[in-house]
Amino acid sequence: MTSTPKEVERVWKKPPRIKSLGLRVLLGLALLAYVIYALNSFEVDPERIAYGMGRAGKMFGAFLKPNFLARQNYIIQGVLESMAMTVVATGFGVLFSIPLILGAAKNIAPRPVYFLSRLILVVFRSLHVVILAIMFVIMFGFGPFAGLLTLIVNTVGFLGKLGAEDIENINPETLEAIKSTGASWPQQILYGVWPQIATRFAGLVIYRADQSFRQSTVIGLVGAGGIGAVLETAMGRYDYNTAGAILLVIIVLVLLGEYGSSAFRRRLV
Amino acid sequence: MPVLTRGDGPLWTSRDPREARNRFLKWLFGLVVFFIAFRFIAQETMWEFVADAPFQAADFISRMFPPDFGYTARVLPSLLDTMNLAIFGTFVAVVISVPLAILAAKNTSPHQLVRLVALAIIVTTRSVTSLIWALLLVQIVGPGLFAGMLAIAVRGIGMISKLFYEAIEEIDQEPIEAIKSTGASTAQVFLYGYVPQLMPTFVGVTVMRWEINIRESTIIGIVGGGGIGFLLNSAINRLRWDQVIVILFTILVTVFVAEWISAKAREAVL
Amino acid sequence: MLEIRQLKKKYNAGPLALQGVDLKVKKGEIIALIGPSGAGKSTLIRCINRLVEPTSGEILFHGVDICKLGTKDLRATRKKVGMIFQEYALVERLSVMENILSGRLGYVGFWKSARRKFPAKDIQEALELLDKVGLSGYANTRADQLSGGQRQRVGICRALLQSPDLLLIDEPTASLDPKTGRQIMRLIVELVQERGLAAIINIHEVNFAEMFSERVVGLRDGLIVYDKPAGNLDSSSLTTIYGEEDWEATMPKLDSEDESCEEVSS
Numbered sequence: 001m002t003s004t005p006k007e008v009e010r011v012w013k014k015p016p017r018i019k020s021l022g023l024r025v026l027l028g029l030a031l032l033a034y035v036i037y038a039l040n041s042f043e044v045d046p047e048r049i050a051y052g053m054g055r056a057g058k059m060f061g062a063f064l065k066p067n068f069l070a071r072q073n074y075i076i077q078g079v080l081e082s083m084a085m086t087v088v089a090t091g092f093g094v095l096f097s098i099p100l101i102l103g104a105a106k107n108i109a110p111r112p113v114y115f116l117s118r119l120i121l122v123v124f125r126s127l128h129v130v131i132l133a134i135m136f137v138i139m140f141g142f143g144p145f146a147g148l149l150t151l152i153v154n155t156v157g158f159l160g161k162l163g164a165e166d167i168e169n170i171n172p173e174t175l176e177a178i179k180s181t182g183a184s185w186p187q188q189i190l191y192g193v194w195p196q197i198a199t200r201f202a203g204l205v206i207y208r209a210d211q212s213f214r215q216s217t218v219i220g221l222v223g224a225g226g227i228g229a230v231l232e233t234a235m236g237r238y239d240y241n242t243a244g245a246i247l248l249v250i251i252v253l254v255l256l257g258e259y260g261s262s263a264f265r266r267r268l269v
Numbered sequence: 270m271p272v273l274t275r276g277d278g279p280l281w282t283s284r285d286p287r288e289a290r291n292r293f294l295k296w297l298f299g300l301v302v303f304f305i306a307f308r309f310i311a312q313e314t315m316w317e318f319v320a321d322a323p324f325q326a327a328d329f330i331s332r333m334f335p336p337d338f339g340y341t342a343r344v345l346p347s348l349l350d351t352m353n354l355a356i357f358g359t360f361v362a363v364v365i366s367v368p369l370a371i372l373a374a375k376n377t378s379p380h381q382l383v384r385l386v387a388l389a390i391i392v393t394t395r396s397v398t399s400l401i402w403a404l405l406l407v408q409i410v411g412p413g414l415f416a417g418m419l420a421i422a423v424r425g426i427g428m429i430s431k432l433f434y435e436a437i438e439e440i441d442q443e444p445i446e447a448i449k450s451t452g453a454s455t456a457q458v459f460l461y462g463y464v465p466q467l468m469p470t471f472v473g474v475t476v477m478r479w480e481i482n483i484r485e486s487t488i489i490g491i492v493g494g495g496g497i498g499f500l501l502n503s504a505i506n507r508l509r510w511d512q513v514i515v516i517l518f519t520i521l522v523t524v525f526v527a528e529w530i531s532a533k534a535r536e537a538v539l
Numbered sequence: 540m541l542e543i544r545q546l547k548k549k550y551n552a553g554p555l556a557l558q559g560v561d562l563k564v565k566k567g568e569i570i571a572l573i574g575p576s577g578a579g580k581s582t583l584i585r586c587i588n589r590l591v592e593p594t595s596g597e598i599l600f601h602g603v604d605i606c607k608l609g610t611k612d613l614r615a616t617r618k619k620v621g622m623i624f625q626e627y628a629l630v631e632r633l634s635v636m637e638n639i640l641s642g643r644l645g646y647v648g649f650w651k652s653a654r655r656k657f658p659a660k661d662i663q664e665a666l667e668l669l670d671k672v673g674l675s676g677y678a679n680t681r682a683d684q685l686s687g688g689q690r691q692r693v694g695i696c697r698a699l700l701q702s703p704d705l706l707l708i709d710e711p712t713a714s715l716d717p718k719t720g721r722q723i724m725r726l727i728v729e730l731v732q733e734r735g736l737a738a739i740i741n742i743h744e745v746n747f748a749e750m751f752s753e754r755v756v757g758l759r760d761g762l763i764v765y766d767k768p769a770g771n772l773d774s775s776s777l778t779t780i781y782g783e784e785d786w787e788a789t790m791p792k793l794d795s796e797d798e799s800c801e802e803v804s805s
Contacts, residue, residue, distance in 0.1 A: 010662070010663050010666045011659060011662060011663075012636055012662045012665070012666060012678055013655075014634075014636075014637070014655040015679055038353040038356070038357060039357075041349075041350055041353050041414060042353070042354075042357070042413075042414045042415045042418060043413060043414065043415065044410075044415050045411060045413075045415075048410065048411040049409075049410050049411070052408070052409040052410050052411060053409070055408060055409055056409040059405065059408070059409065080309065081309070081310070081313065083306070084305075084306035084307075084309040084310050085306075085310065087302060087303055087306040088303060088306045088307050088310060091303045126521050126524060126525070127517075127521075128484055128485075128487065128488050128520075130400060130488040130491060131487075131488060131501070131517070131520070134491070134501075134505060138325065138329065138505070139322040139325045139326050140314075140318055140319050140322045141315050141318030141319075143313050143314055143315065144310045144313050144314065145310060145313070145314040145319060148310055214396075214398065215398075217398065217401070218398040218400045218401060221400055221401070221404065221491075221492060222491060225310075225313065228401070231401065231404070232404070235404055235405070235408065238408075243405075247397060247401070250396065250397060250401075251392070251393060251396040251397060254396040254397075255392060255396055258396075443624055443626055443628040444628045444629060444630045444631075446585075446590050446622075446624070446628060447622065447624055447628035447629070447630075447641075447694075447697070448630070448641055448644065449590060449617070450588050450590060450617055450620065450621070450622040450707075451617065451618065451621075451641060451642050451643075451644050451645055451697070451701050452614045452615065452616070452617035452618035452619075452644065452645025452646075452701065453614070453641070453644035453645055454614065454644075454645075454649065456649045457644045457649060457652055460649070460652065460653055461630060461633070461637075461641045461644060461652070462630060465630045465631075465632040465633045466630065466631070466632065468632060469632070
């Protein structure tokens, strides 16, 4: 089949991903140098860790005997706050995201509106929740109101971006068909666009509510209300039994939220 | 969509009356929950502060300008620390996640009991955000980059392992059978059957997580995890808004660059 | 060399997939296994190398019962039983050469295989096999860039490189177009005969079974209902295997298709 002479010793080696040997060595050395430098930057202090291990033992011991009762009222209050923030933020988030979703979809929005909406969404999405929460706490004072605003901004950013992408992916023929009946712009949206994205959008909202609840557990650490604030206090007092109880509550609620949200979304399909 | 028959011929409505009532009740229920929740938050809110907020905001925004560009000299080294923290946090998480995911995946787990333990670890580390982990770890290893790195790693374990073990469970079984039928040992089946199939997912997940970790590591310093978040917190406490804006801008640029790198890298492995 | 006695397999949910199969395979014999989908063809050959665990019965290979082997001995036996798959079962992201060399995994230690350090003899043989199946120059091509026919050729090389005594071949042509399928069948038979191997070929196309094998075995509902030298299938035996159907109408059509293929592939 081929003319390769059989007497020649034929060999095969796996070809290396980077061809030049020098480059491979150089990259290896650079990586090694970086690792050494970076490890040094962590300034691991063995004495401090040795001291901390005792505390770690105490901490995990206490976590195994969580105390739900000592600060029962605060825990319940914190959980309710987190839930209330999630519900209200999801409601307002959906409401405020609708104009942005419509504006940020290339196929239905005029150019200037499109760019403006995308700009707003980029700004909303680029700031980490915790940084947003800090800002809002400074503006609006401690408490769940600041947390609520944080979650609304995040919800709008998330729904706006993904909702707009959904609209951009709709079947254009359906929309053209509705257009060709002489429908007005709102009618086009209602009959040509909304039915095509409704199911996915409902899925996004439920997923986002789940995410909001997760975030609501953490923004309390910077004063924006919810269960995180109660955890901060407990840790600050070295009250590890209560802290353990709160962690357990958070884990269970987050899991429930996750299973609930994925069960809901499966029913939508 | 039913056609009802009333006295004078057929009548079309988009929903039959029972369905319409059910829908109405669901919406009503949702609204009631919403208002109860809103009232609850309203009670916890000091409305005087809210009314005052626009003035507050105008005040600190005006004090952001002109930005203190000289502060960049302090920000950049700390940004570098933040990057190291994210990279090593991701690295440690991946190193632990690979065996953990193998133990947790239905088709590779050695025993049902081992699988449950692995899943429990994944669930616990995943449900608690890195900021909370940092809060705990700061008390154990002391404040600083090391605590931040560990916090990023612990959260990462949960997130990465979950995606890894799902990828392992969805693997194409036929090539695995083929490798088995050559008489390969279990380790060799892993090496030739599993590893090549999983590599793209593993790399993609890792890069994606690294990007998220960059974001997370910028704030981990707020609770004592070191890096740029620590500077942010202290600048806010000192009301140095001209420095705050420099830090925020640096964070924004970093996050954009990370997003870009991650998108490019994921494109390359596919 | 292979003797199957009263082999039964029951899947967790479902009836008996194999209800007591008896089959003897002589050295160098090429057997075509035909039967409708769900008859248990695939289960039967997967039981032989225990990719599927049999429920009861004996599979004697060189006089040793495969069903009773421990992990280590099973691996040693698998080395001697090559397998070719319907969907080729290549590891898509490995190169052609790595896929073929994976046939030697049973002979090479873990670290050697991890570093892709296979003995020079294996590599030489692999390269020769590549020439033989017409894939010279493809050694470093990634498997996912090959066409179906090329992939199946790689699959064949992999199975042959493990120097088996017996080949299990599961629907080798079912994912290929008729012309390529025919070329692949011819290649398999050629290579099997050249090495004097025994082979069990699960196959859909009845005409391929008649043409390429020496003995045709029909399986229906987990039982062997037909076992004769090739060339004896008629409409009544097809009815026994596949059930009622107007076979007279189909057979000539299959024949004419064969002839047209003959010209192209030669």
